[in-house]
Amino acid sequence: MRKIIHIDMDCFFAAVEMRDNPILRHIPIAIGGARQSRGVISTCNYPARAFGVRSAMPTGQALKLCPHLTLLNGNMEKYRIASRQIQAIFARYSDHVEPLSLDEAYLDVTDCSLFQGSATLIAQDIRRSILRETGLTASAGVAPNKFLAKIASDENKPDGLFVITPAKVDDFVKTLPLRRLPGVGAKTAERLSQLGLHYCSDISSAPLPLLVKNFGGLADSLIKRSQGIDERLVCNREQRKSLGVEQTLEHDLLSYDDCVSALTQLLPKLQQRLEHYSNTPAGRSTPMQKVGVKLKFSDFRQTTVEKQGQPLQLDHLLPLLDEAWQRREQQGVRLVGLQIGFKTTTAQQLTLAF
Missing domain, CATH: 1.10.150.20 (5' to 3' exonuclease, C-terminal subdomain)
Incomplete structure (x- = not known):
């Protein structure tokens, strides 16, 4: 029986901004692109959520729901610094930490001897440490596996803790x-x-x-x-499943040639990200398996066409774009994306001694 904690920071990007500027704490704010650039909301604080604003929502729609919403461009470097502080805190409690993003992670504390091995008390202490050292709040879920721990962390948001013991599963x-x-x-x-x-x-x-x-x-x-079954292990290897870039366009694209131009502009960005990742230890041992082209249409439908064994070259991407374009049903294209998938290895199940 494993003891898994899922930590999820509360409205992370917005929380960092509110920490650094207390004036923002009690007004609706969101991190995202401007209405004029047809941006989307990255995250928002809880006052904004009370108006129905949500992550991944078009900025224009968010402003209709909450006309007095304060939009911020965001500062990724500042968020990365806060994330590194939080990851350093996790490392004090377990060697088995699996980051999912800048603001959430799984921890396997099965072998942690702190607090007589109580995962509940460990989770409480992690949350206290995060608040004390970063000024940010986190929610936590404690359960016998990853799936249930992630579900649990959402039960008492924000700044909450929820525990699912084996007997309650x-x-x-x-x-x-x-x-x-x-x-x-x-x-x-x-x-x-x-x-x-x-x-x-x-x-x-x-x-x-x-x-x-x-x-x-x-x-x-x-x-x-x-049935509450999840046999996946907490894996602390930095092995990516995919890598991608995308752009929400200022105006809908109505011609195939314009989509080709947009894809051509995205390709060097993805090639650069791939080169950077390939120079990391995880990237050197993770071969590329497939490439894909993503389109989002004017009616917000989206489609992705993928093919295995393709090189990341424009002439091999154009047939994928053509197939995706044929699915538009006379709609314009509001977003173009390009992605690659990696061949990942499956961790072997560990046998725990009790």
Whole structure:
């Protein structure tokens, strides 16, 4: 039985700005692009969320919901400095830390002897240390595996702690809505609802052929997560699954040639990022597996066309762009993206001694 903590900083970018400028603490603020550049909201504070503003929302829509929203450009270097402080705190408690982004991480504290090995008390102390040393608040989830720990960290946000002990796992997952499971997006949630499947407990009584027919490879994950099962290890190797660049365009692109031009401008940026990553220890041992082109249309539908074994060269990307362009249904293109996927290795399951 493992002891996993998921730490999730509360509205991280916005919280750093509020820490550094107390005037911002009690007004709606958001980090994101301006309405004129058709930007999107990166994150926002809780006063802004009270108006319905959310991450990844177009800035124009956010300003309609909250006309007095204060928009900030953000400062990534400042956020990285705060993130490094937080990561240093994690290292005091465990050698097994898996960062997911600048503002969240998993910690496996199974072997941590602090507080008589109580994962709950360890999580409380981590949160206290973060607040004391950075002036920022964090929410934490404690559970026997990664999936449940991540779900738990969202239960008492902001600045909260939620614990799912092994004895409580069955009761917790029975009433857990399926839309909260990883991999269940809006379309999958809608399909589950159409089949009369709303909660994890509904999956246990659903016929396996029905799940496989409707959800294919996702069926196995649905069954395991609905039983609270997650065998993934906390992996502290910096092995990326993907790398990408994208641009939200100032005006919708209405011609294929304009999309080619946008893709041509993105390509050197991704090549530069790939070169930088390839010079890291993880990058040197992680071969590129596939490339993909992403388009988001005027109606906010998006599509990605990928192909394995392709070099990152324009002449090999154009057929992917052409296929994505054919899916536009007469819509303009508001975003162009380019991405590569890496071949990752699967960590072996560890046997723990009790």
